[in-house]
Amino acid sequence: MDVKLNRRRFIKGVIASGIAAGAARHGAAVAGGDRPAQAVDRLLSLKINGRIRRVDVLPQETLAHTLRYRLGLTGTKLGCNRGECGACTVLVDDVPHYACSMLTHNARGKAVLTVEGLQSADGTLHPVQQAFVEELAPQCGFCTPGQIMATVGLLRTNPQPTREQARHGLSGNLCRCGAYDHYLNAVMRASGQAT
Numbered sequence: 001m002d003v004k005l006n007r008r009r010f011i012k013g014v015i016a017s018g019i020a021a022g023a024a025r026h027g028a029a030v031a032g033g034d035r036p037a038q039a040v041d042r043l044l045s046l047k048i049n050g051r052i053r054r055v056d057v058l059p060q061e062t063l064a065h066t067l068r069y070r071l072g073l074t075g076t077k078l079g080c081n082r083g084e085c086g087a088c089t090v091l092v093d094d095v096p097h098y099a100c101s102m103l104t105h106n107a108r109g110k111a112v113l114t115v116e117g118l119q120s121a122d123g124t125l126h127p128v129q130q131a132f133v134e135e136l137a138p139q140c141g142f143c144t145p146g147q148i149m150a151t152v153g154l155l156r157t158n159p160q161p162t163r164e165q166a167r168h169g170l171s172g173n174l175c176r177c178g179a180y181d182h183y184l185n186a187v188m189r190a191s192g193q194a195t
């Protein structure tokens with residue numbers, strides 16, 4: 001089969017739900033695996049991707065942990081798990097946040113959007129996802145969901161960023177593969193400024 005076609009399919013999988021990239025643990029604890037003595041789950045109602053999800057959460061649990069290990073939303077990646085790489089970026093009330101650095105309890109009453117919540121019910125990709133596909137932006141794809149969420153957040157506040165503004169907007173998202181220029185091309189395409 002055509003290598004380029006195969007790669008485009010791989011990228012679409014990464015971009016729609018992050019499933020093709022790094023489903024393995026990246027420094028994350030499995031739910032309940034490092035539970036301190038006397039910690040008690042509390043049932044929370046969270047608004048995730050437009051739906052109310054009821055989930056038991058420990059007091060010190062991070063949003064990234066809850067999304068991945070309790071709700072199965074593994075598109076949100078865990079790279080560093082300490083607020084350095086941006087792989088876990090989600091939108092909270094439309095603002096990009098590192099989900100590894102936010103307690104789930106602090107997400108109560110807020111709208112959380114993950115990469116799984118971007119595409120339409122009929123499977124149509126969000127324009128940012130589509131731009132990332134068209135630019136064949138990812139390499140391994142591990143950082144891609146975070147890059148996409150950072151881009152969606154950026155374009156909500158600045159729909160037509162300059163390339164420099166886009167670089168600044170994505171500066172909190174590291175890419176071990178060094179695909180930065182491809183991601184910037186995708187941001188420019190998503191904002192209708194492809195050259």
Ligand code: FES
Nearest residue numbers: 079081085086100
């Ligand atoms: S996993 Fe959250 S910033 Fe790296």
Ligand code: FES
Nearest residue numbers: 139140175176177
């Ligand atoms: S595409 Fe591999 S880490 Fe960014």
